[in-house]
Amino acid sequence: MNTDNLEIFLVAPPGLEPVLADEARAAGFPTPTVSPGGVTTRGNWSEVWRANLTLRGATRVLVRLGEFRAFHMAQLDKRARKFPWGDVLRPDEPVRVEAVCKRSKIYHHKGAAQRVERAISETLGAPISKDAALVIKVRIDDNLVTISLDSSGESLHKRGHKTATGKAPMRxxxxxxxxxxxxxxxxxxxxxxxxxxxxxxxxxxxxxxxxxxGRDRSFAFEKLASFDARAFQNLKGxxxxxxxxxxxxxxxxxxxxxxxxxxxxxxxxxxxxxxxxxxxxxxxxxxxxxxxxxxxxxxxxxxxxxxxxxxxxxxxxxxxxxxxxxxxxxxxxxxxxxxxxxxxxxxxxxxxxxxxxxxxxxxxxxxxxxx
Known part of the structure; x- marks a missing residue:
């Protein structure tokens, strides 16, 4: 896994993707590309932290970890076990998996999620928990399995300091x-x-x-193997x-x-x-x-x-x-x-x-x- 050139997907409120791309460009993120639902850029783990910490318009920050083909559950299981989970996840931090299946021979999303969870648990030792802050997102589209990680945790609109809201609040x-x-x-x-x-x-x-x-809140990426608390504190200033x-x-x-x-x-x-x-x-x-x-x-x-x-x-x-x-x-x-x-x-x-x-x-x- 090339961690110096990760594909980073900034989730945007639908309809405002170009505005988020403008914000990302102004913040120095390289070549933000607009697609339905968000903006794609690239960078290392430090850029993932920076996106969560500094971008006001993003809903969450997803990191694409890799992809492989799978045409049936046994193949999904085998290839998920070969995936380098230890490059990203820690064996002591709980994780959960969410799966979406579209136009694929593997069509049972809950079964697919369970296979990947079992692969992580049995190869890395990480506990599986439905309440885990760390979420692996599996998308199976036309038999291509894409593995992503939600680096944010709670939605980024939750700044960490709002204490009072009224009717129909604006995020x-x-x-x-x-x-x-x-x-x-x-x-x-x-x-x-x-x-x-x-x-x-x-x-x-x-x-x-x-x-x-993001100065007053925590993020899911703080529980990853790649996290460096001192470097992140320097980034916060x-x-x-x-x-x-x-x-x-x-x-x-x-x-x-x-x-x-x-x-x-x-x-x-x-x-x-x-x-x-x-x-x-x-x-x-x-x-x-x-x-x-x-x-x-x-x-x-x-x-x-x-x-x-x-x-x-x-x-x-x-x-x-x-x-x-x-x-x-x-x-x-x-x-x-x-x-x-x-x-x-x-x-x-x-x-x-x-x-x-x-x-x-x-x-x-x-x-x-x-x-």
């Missing part, structure tokens, strides 16, 4: 990708007038300060974050509980000093005393929360407020309903592709700077 990695898709570069102010638990603003503040998204000098990230919500949650989460993330949260309805929001920036909002859209018929007035008010009070600001709205977007009266550019958000297909609607 952190999705928020980061929407911010990037909306052109946020870390330099401009951001306002979210329906901030919920503060996810957009906390992600924007961390992006602005260069704070690593010990520099204090470079927060902006003044408040740049503004959140409001009519719900007092949401504002309390936002403040708590910003404090936990270490960015409370540059975030300001105010209890206010859409009609009462005020323009911050800063240069123009980005308004980003994930309002209710019927399929998720609320009755759609009652939402048209809300969207109309929102658009009116933005047009009257936020000249020079750009607006980005996430919604599943083009009619609701139109009800704002905002001069939207053509919307982005459909994105899955909690089982609902949404699109990002953006404006140029308001005039």
């Amino acid at each position: 952190e990695n999705l928020a980061a990708l929407f911010l990037r898709a909306a052109g946020f570069d870390g330099e401009t102010p951001v306002l979210d007038p329906m901030c919920g638990s503060g996810t957009f603003l906390i992600e924007a503040a961390e992006m602005s300060a260069g704070i690593l998204p 010990s520099d204090a974050p470079g927060l902006p000098e003044n408040v740049r990230f503004f959140g409001s919500d009519r719900n007092a509980g949401a504002i309390a949650n936002s403040r708590k989460n910003a404090e936990s993330a270490g960015v409370a000093a540059v975030c300001q949260f105010t209890e206010a309805s859409i009609s009462d929001i005020e323009r911050p005393d800063t240069e123009p920036g980005l308004i980003i909002v994930n309002p209710p859209y019927g399929a998720r929360i609320g009755n759609k018929k009652l939402l048209f007035a809300l969207y109309g008010t929102m658009g009116k407020v933005f047009l009257e009070r936020f000249k020079g600001w750009r607006v980005a709205i996430i919604t599943s309903d083009g009619g609701l977007a139109k009800a704002t009266g905002l001069p939207f550019l053509p919307p982005g592709p459909p994105i899955d958000h909690g089982g609902t297909k949404v699109k990002l609607y953006q404006t140029a700077p308001l005039r």
Whole structure:
């Protein structure tokens, strides 16, 4: 196994693969290639660690370990026993196997997973556990068996410091990708007038300060044979974050509980000093005393929360407020309903592709700077 040139697959929310590829390219990962469901790059184990630690938009990081042909269970068993598991796994760390079979003579995915688990257990000695943090993913497609490893463990949207959430929360990695898709570069102010638990603003503040998204959590790769704790600590670094000098990230919500949650989460993330949260309805929001920036909002859209018929007035008010009070600001709205977007009266550019958000297909609607 060539561990200096591993194939690394960055799992992305479907529809946002090109945005994750842009992030990976900007972070120095070589030749990110977009495919359905994610982005492929290459590197050694240190690059696997770095992808988990630094990429805001990835859902998880998979590592392709190898592949072989198998046309029946006995062949799968024999070749799985010859696979160099000891190059990757430790004999003292529990592991589990998940299998998917498509267009292959081996069609029983549970049986295939059990064969590979038994091969690992009997050749390496590693215990098999359904609760294991380490997951080997086996894909059998057209009789080609591809062995991959989930290096992340828990989904990467779990940053490790959010303590409070509200209804229909926006996942952190999705928020980061929407911010990037909306052109946020870390330099401009951001306002979210329906901030919920503060996810957009906390992600924007961390992006602005260069704070690593994975700094407060653990990863499955820490249990691998290749893991070097000292080298990983060096990769994390010990520099204090470079927060902006003044408040740049503004959140409001009519719900007092949401504002309390936002403040708590910003404090936990270490960015409370540059975030300001105010209890206010859409009609009462005020323009911050800063240069123009980005308004980003994930309002209710019927399929998720609320009755759609009652939402048209809300969207109309929102658009009116933005047009009257936020000249020079750009607006980005996430919604599943083009009619609701139109009800704002905002001069939207053509919307982005459909994105899955909690089982609902949404699109990002953006404006140029308001005039």
